[in-house]
Amino acid sequence: MKIIVLVKQVPEVADVKVNPETGTLIRDGVPSILNPFDELAVEEAIRLKEKYEGEVTVITMGPPQAVDVLYKAMAMGTDKAIHMTDRIFAGADTWVTALTLAEQIKKMEYDIVICGKQAIDGDTAQVGPEIAEILRIPQICYVRKLEIDDNGKHVIAHRENDEGYEVIRAKMPVLLTATKGLNEPRLPNIMGIMKAKKKPLEVVTAATLGVEEDRLGLKGSPTTVRKVFPPPKKAGGIIVEADDPKEVAKKLVEFLLQKGAF
């Protein structure tokens, strides 16, 4: 079985602070990590390989330092990596990101393409399905359980939806996005970390990808960010100490009634 895992390096969003004076993000000293939802995808790919044999290739698109997440994925157990890195890729929105990754995937053989449901910095959940469309393969988003049918040709996935989940069967090749519950990702061990350094790592640029510059990065992006700003601050909330629970409860309910909250 040939599996492609797509990953992204993201800032540890929980550590990102906002400068109260300028309202901008303070990113200095914020560690970069493998997007947690992508980590689920890496783990699932490795488990499939362990069960059915085959090869797992991990791909990321990002600046030079994003190579770290490829080494992490290889330390966990993926076989090889592709780093798509080029200034020309910068400023890509979800459509162009999907296009860039898909153009690379088109050159490869695969049964399953798997990635996290979304990256924790952008939270769009769009790149996965957009890639599936460009590759003209079916997609199953928000997978929390995955099985391969006995015939070895179909996947059976539990797709999370608004009420619970649905069990979906689809013929490979297929694109899956991973959500919480799919597995517990392993920690890379020393042996894995040592091995990762020796695994093949290919670098792909705009030139080697063979896509015209105009279709890539900011230039190719149909959306543009006009401005970024801090979220509107709430007018100072009321904070009270609950010395007398009865009294506090009465005041709260008064407040809620006054606001027409129920």
Added chain:
Amino acid sequence: MGLIFDRDKCTGCMLCPKSCNFGAIEKDDDKVKFDLDKCVLCGSCEEVCPADAIFIERQIIDKEAIAQYKDVWIVCEPHDGRLRSFSYELVTKGRELADKLGEKVVALLIGHEVEGLAESLIHQGADKVLVVDDKILAEYTTDAYTIAVVSLITPRKPAIVLYGATSNGRDLAPRVAARLQLGLTADCTGLDIDDERQLVQTRPAFGGNIMAEILCPYTRPQMATVRPNVFKPTERDTSRTGEIEKVEIKISPVQIRTRVMEKVSEITEGMISVEEADIVVCSGRGIKEPANLELPRELAKLLDAAVGGSRPIVDLGWLPPTQQVGQSGRTVSPKLYFALGISGAIQHCAGMGTSEIIVAINKDPDAPIFGIADYGIVGDIFAILPEIIAEIKRVQAER
């Protein structure tokens, strides 16, 4: 490509590093320098630069082609014989946008045996409802719904298409966007029309730490998924009239590459979906034991509210995943949100920060949740909650 910096024009005023959210601009002697690996080309620096030393190279807009696209479309979502509530919210919002443009609101009703719901969309403010009713659409599948939406958009050329940011909406919209090679903005919490008649899409990023305004200047339609519960529907006007058009779209079973074998609902009886409820009562680690969830359940019952949980208590299996609020669970935006024994980690706040009124009860006065609470109570939930329940009962009895 990308950012062009004219060092000769730069006066070294240092406004641009302050405007940069991505730490990509640094002082360099008496001027600045850019780290293009960090730069996302958002254009904040270009906007503040008084010397016009920064230029972001962008595409050219074909105004004539864009002018052919008209009307605001809402992709509604029938579910169990009714419409998911975001459908009405977006028709109301769509009405406001369409009025600014002097155009029409068109609601898309796709499913099986759904025609009966069309009138309610007209009453809500739609000028027209396009009904695609087919047995093959009885259940959501990515392929069938993509074909239906793309077949409607392509010949009719809407200017704007809005989807609900539900599980299905977020599965469908990117598929449609990629097929038509269009931009798409995810999970919007604000929508407006600017002076150039463009859709301004506002959305949170970085776990809600910043907001971004996104435009789609070069292509049409402009498409976005919109967070449920953010916009409030107006009261329906049953005297409103409009056009209901049935459209037949050919979809063959062989075009559908996924098969839904089984559907499992985890919403147990009496449980309301956190995404659709007006009031959400959410508990965190501070609730201590699953048996203690009876208190929030009782409060929720009184208020017709949904019972939610933070990630730790859902991970422990005390509530099903459908009830988890936060980044790895559901994003909610109710009128009233109770955070009970929830510290307020950013991953949680990202999923509920846009709620209208936030009430937090926590023992720890330094809990971050108090930073976003409208009404914070520092104290023991087990002492306070029963009193709140008693007080609400008293008030309700008086009504």
